[in-house]
Amino acid sequence: RKEVEQDPGPFNVPEGATVAFNCTYSNSASQSFFWYRQDCRKEPKLLMSVYSSGNEDGRFTAQLNRASQYISLLIRDSKLSDSATYLCAVMDTGRRALTFGSGTRLQVQP
Amino acid sequence: NAGVTQTPKFQVLKTGQSMTLQCAQDMNHEYMSWYRQDPGMGLRLIHYSVGAGITDQGEVPNGYNVSRSTTEDFPLRLLSAAPSQTSVYFCASSPGPGISYEQYFGPGTRLTVT
Numbered sequence: 001r002k003e004v005e006q007d008p009g010p011f012n013v014p015e016g017a018t019v020a021f022n023c024t025y026s027n028s029a030s031q032s033f034f035w036y037r038q039d040c041r042k043e044p045k046l047l048m049s050v051y052s053s054g055n056e057d058g059r060f061t062a063q064l065n066r067a068s069q070y071i072s073l074l075i076r077d078s079k080l081s082d083s084a085t086y087l088c089a090v091m092d093t094g095r096r097a098l099t100f101g102s103g104t105r106l107q108v109q110p
Numbered sequence: 111n112a113g114v115t116q117t118p119k120f121q122v123l124k125t126g127q128s129m130t131l132q133c134a135q136d137m138n139h140e141y142m143s144w145y146r147q148d149p150g151m152g153l154r155l156i157h158y159s160v161g162a163g164i165t166d167q168g169e170v171p172n173g174y175n176v177s178r179s180t181t182e183d184f185p186l187r188l189l190s191a192a193p194s195q196t197s198v199y200f201c202a203s204s205p206g207p208g209i210s211y212e213q214y215f216g217p218g219t220r221l222t223v224t
Binding site for chain 1 (some may be wrong): 141143145147150151152153154155158160168169198200202205211212213214215216217218
């Protein structure tokens, strides 16, 4: 079983839609959680960190459920410019680098 | 700040050749990492470093060596290139404990081994 799993998609949604991605992780010792955005095999860029209390940044909301070991990303009012691959990443105490999921591709259509 | 820089941007090697991918950061970050990304497989950790003089293996270390003699530089050496090492290589850095574990990525090196 992979350490971090994501549905690869693609998710094809119309502009203005709300879309949610989930990511599960297997290591209960994981301590830091992130969502990254990657465009066309360019470098990943941090979208947001994920906290137990949940956090929101504009149209984006991230949640962490430690009991069920998953993190989620909600995008409201999707824009064409949101089309990208979204990667979740976790860090555990044993390895001080991030482990990434394989990414979920989002295509927002006009 | 230039952030994380990587050279070269593109490279073609023949099987058996060796080369070094360069990575440098000017943010005084403690942690640095190397990842490879293959289609549909996300980023996989090759090696990482938690400070000058300290390196450790990641998920896919075979065929690669690293060293970290300074805080700024973290080169990745391919000892004897194989077609299976055709990939996009990303270097990343992060401030480390007490500050943040979020990773800042370089633009990547696209390597083809024929």
